[in-house]
Amino acid sequence: MEAQAAHRDNFITRYIFSQDHKMISRQFLITGIVMGCFGVLLSVLFRIELAWPEQSNAFLHFFLGDRWAPDGVMDPNIYLALVTIHGTIMVFFVLTAGLSGTFSNLLIPYQIGARDMASGFMNMISYQLFFLSSLIMIISLFVETGPAAAGWTIYPPLSALPQAILGSGAGMTLWIASMALFVASQLIGGLNYVVTIINLRTKGMSMMRLPLTIWAFLVTAILGICSFPVLLAAVLLLFFDRAFGTSFYLSDIYIGGEVLNHSGGSPILFEHLFWFLGHPEVYIVILPALGITSEIISTNARKPIFGYRAMILSILAIGSLSFIVWGHHMFVSGMNPFLGSVFTFTTLLIAIPSAVKAFNYITTLWKGNLRLSPAMLFSIGLVSTFIAGGLTGIILGDDALDINVHDTYFVIAHFHIVMGLSAIFGMFAGIYHWFPKLFGRMMHKGAGYAHFWITFVCAYGVFYPMHFLGLAGLPRRYYSNEAFPMFHDLASINHLITIFAIVGASAQLIFLGNFAYSVFFGARATQNPWRANTIEWTTPVAHIHGNWPGAIPEVHRWAYDYSKPGYDEDFVPQTVPLRKGESDGH
Amino acid sequence: MTGVLVAAVLVLAVVAIGQLSNLLRLRGEIRGGEHPPAIPTERDNNRQGTLMLLFGIGLLIAVIWSLFAWRDTLLPEPAAAHGRKVDTLMRVTLALIFIVFFITQPLLFYFTFKYRGVKGRRALYYPHNDRLELVWTSIPATVLAGIIVYGLLVWKGIMYPSDKGNDDPLVIEVYGQQFNWTFRYAGRDSQLGDxxxxxxxxxxxxxxDPNDSRGRDDILTKTLHIPKGRKILFQFRSQDVIHSAYMPHFRVQMNCVPGMVTQFSFTPAYTTAEFRQLKHVQHKVSSVNDAIAKRRARGEDVEPWDFDYVLLCNKICGSGHYNMQAKIRVEEPAAFSAWLAQQKEFKDL
Incomplete structure (x- = not known):
C-alpha cells in the first residue's frame, strides 16, 4: 500500500511518459491493433485487385485516389507497395511489437512476481521508439512516389535504385528510418525482458516453475537481441549504397540508359544478412503465441500442460535451430548448392521439436474438462493451423522440392498459415484471456465466439486454396495473372479467396467493437475469473503501482497443478505451499 | 465533415449499446443471475464443442473435395528428365503430410468435442509420460531422417549432374532485364563471347565484348528454343535488378543476379508438340479454355489458348514484373538446328 500511496501521476506521466509495465503493455496493444487495421485494409485492397484484375473499382478509388487508382484501376506500382507494407506491418509491427510488446510487458512482471520491469525507463523508451517507427511507416504511405515497394524483404538492387521502381525513392528511405528505430525499440525492450526474467523472479519462482509463457518470452527476447542488430546492419549498408554511392550490394548494373558506377558488391550478401534476422524473426513471431497457447490450453482444459519439460526443451531447440536455417530462403539464389544441402538438413530438424509441441497440446486436451471460452477456441485454432502450416514446411525446407514452389503462392499459403494465422490466433487468445488483467473487465463472450468462427473459417478459406495456386505455378507478387493464359482457370479460386478475405477482414470489426465496448462497458472482472494458477491473478483487479498491495507472494509449486488429486478445487495456485510429502508437479 | 459526423454517430452508437447492455446486466443481477456472463456455461461448451467437431469434419471434407475439384489446375507432369525425381519426392512427402494431417486434425477436433466441459467432472491429472514423449520424438526424427536423406540425394542429382556419358551440354545464356528476357546462343564456335x-x-x-572474337557469332533471340533430349546448361545473368528464371513445367528455377553468373542444367523430355498430347496437359488446356469460354460469353475479348511452355519472372523486379515472360519451344534436334541457322549472328546486327 505504501508504494501505491507514494506514487503520484498526472495525465502525461500516466498515459504518455508511463514507465508502468501495465500501461506500456496497453500502449503496445493499442498501437499494434491500429497498425493491424492498416495491414488488413491494405490486404483487402490488393485482394480486390487479384480477384478482379485491372478492373475499375470504386472501393479502390476511394482509398487510393486518382494518384494510385486512376478511374478506379489500381496502378501496378501501388500494388507492389501494398504487399510490401502489408508484410512489413504484419510481421514487424503487429506480430512482433504488438504481440511480444503487449504480452511480454504485461505478463513478465505479473507472472514472475515482480513489481515492474527491471528498467521502467528503458521500457518507456522502447515503446516510444516503436510508436515513432509506426508513425514513420504510416507517413511513408502518403509520399508522392509511394511507400517502399520492393517486397517486405527489400532485396537490392530493386530497393536501392529509385530508377528501378517508384517505391525505392522517398518511400524506401522512410522504410529504412522506420525499421532502424524499430530495431532499437526491440533491442531495448528485449534486453529489459531478459534481465527482468533472470533477476526479478519472486522467492520460490525457480526457472523450472516458470509458466511456459515466460519461457517463450525469454527465448523470443534472446532471439531478437541476437538477430535484430543484423537487420540494422543490413539496412544501414543499404542506406549507404543508396545515399553515399558505396557498393555493398551493387555491381554491374545498367539501368535507365546508363551504366551505374557501382562495382564489386553482391545482393547475395544482403540476402544472407536479411535472412539471418528474417528466419529467427518468424520464431520471434510464433514462440510468444505458442507460450500464450500453452497457458490458455492448460488453464481451460483444467489439466496440467502435458510434458512441461519437453515443452521447454522444444522451445529451446526451436530457438537455437532458428539461427542456422536462414539459407532455406535462398535455395535458388545462386548460392553454392552444397549450402542448400546443409540448410535442408538443419531446417527439417525443426520439425521434430515442433511435432513434439503439437502432440503435447493434443494430449493436454485428452481427458480434460474443456472450458471452451473464445480464448480457448483461438488456442485450439492455433494448434490446428500450426500443424497444417508446419507440415507444408517440410516441402519448402527441402531444397529439391523448393525449386518448383519457391516464391509461388504455395509459400504464401505456408507462412500465412503457420506463422500469420497461428501468431494472430495466439494474440487474440491472449487478448480475450488477459483482458481482465489489461482493463479490469471481461470481453463479451458471444461476440468473441462470433469473431472466432468467422475468422477461423475465413482463415482456412483464404489460405488453404493458395496451395493449389502455388502448385499450378502461380508466382507471388504478381499485380495481375492476366498476362499468362495458363492461369486463367485459377480466376475462380482467386474470387473465392478474395470473398473469404473480405468477410474475414470485416469480422475483425466485431473484435474491434467488442474490444472498444468492453474496455468501457464490459462486465467487471473478478480477481481470478478463469480460476488459474499463475500469480498475476493474485493481484488486485484495479491496476496499482507495484502490482501487489503488500509483499510479493512467494511461489511454492509449478503453474500447472490443475485437477490435482487430493485437492477439492480443480486448481491449486502457485502460492499454495506444498503439503507434506507432496511433490512438485512435473 | 461527413467523416466526422459518421465517427460521432459510431461513437454514440457504441455508448448507447454499452448503456443498454449495462441495463440488461443490472436487470439480470437484480433477478439473481449467478453465473458471470463472460465465463462459458455448460451450454456454451456443448455448442462450441459441437461446432468444433463439425468444423473438423468440414475441413477434412473440403480438403478431400479440393484434391479432386482442383486437380486439373495443377502443373502437369514434368517436361524435364530430372523433374520426375522431383515429382516422386513431392508425392512421397505429400503422402506423409496427408497421413499426419489426417491423424492429428481429427484428434484435435474430436478431443475438443469429446472432452467439452461438464459441471462436476474432473480432468485427469496427467502431467507427463516420458515413454510416450520418447515415442513421438523418435518417430518424427526417424521419418524426417529418411526424408532428409532422400531429399539430399535428389538435390545432388539435380545440382551436380554426373559428367559421365554423352555430356555435351548446349550452353544458353538467359538474360533478364526490366521487363523482358533475352537468350544468347554460342553460335558456330560453341563458345559464348565475354x-x-x-x-x-x-x-x-x-x-x-566486341573485341572478343568468340562473341562475334553469338546469337540473340527473344524466344527460347531448345532441342529435346540434349542437356542444356543455362547461365543466368541480369542487367539491372534480381530476376528469377522460373520454368515451372521443367521444375526449374534460378535467380538472375546482377554482378554474377548462376547456372542450372536440365534435359528436356518432350517437344512442345508431344507435351500438348499428354492427357493431363489436355485437361489443363480444356480447364483454361472453359474459363475463357465463360469470359467470352460475357463479351470479353479473350483468345482461346493452346499450351506453350513459358518462362516467368519469379522475383519481384518492378512494376512490369507480372508480365515478364518468354515463350519456350522444345523441338526435335534437327528442327532446332534449322531454326538456329536462320538466326542473325551478333556481328550482323
Missing amino acids: ADVRFVGGENIVGI
Missing part, C-alpha cells in the same frame, strides 16, 4: 555491363547499349542488350 560480356560486360560496360558494353550494354543499342542492339547489344547483353553487353557482348
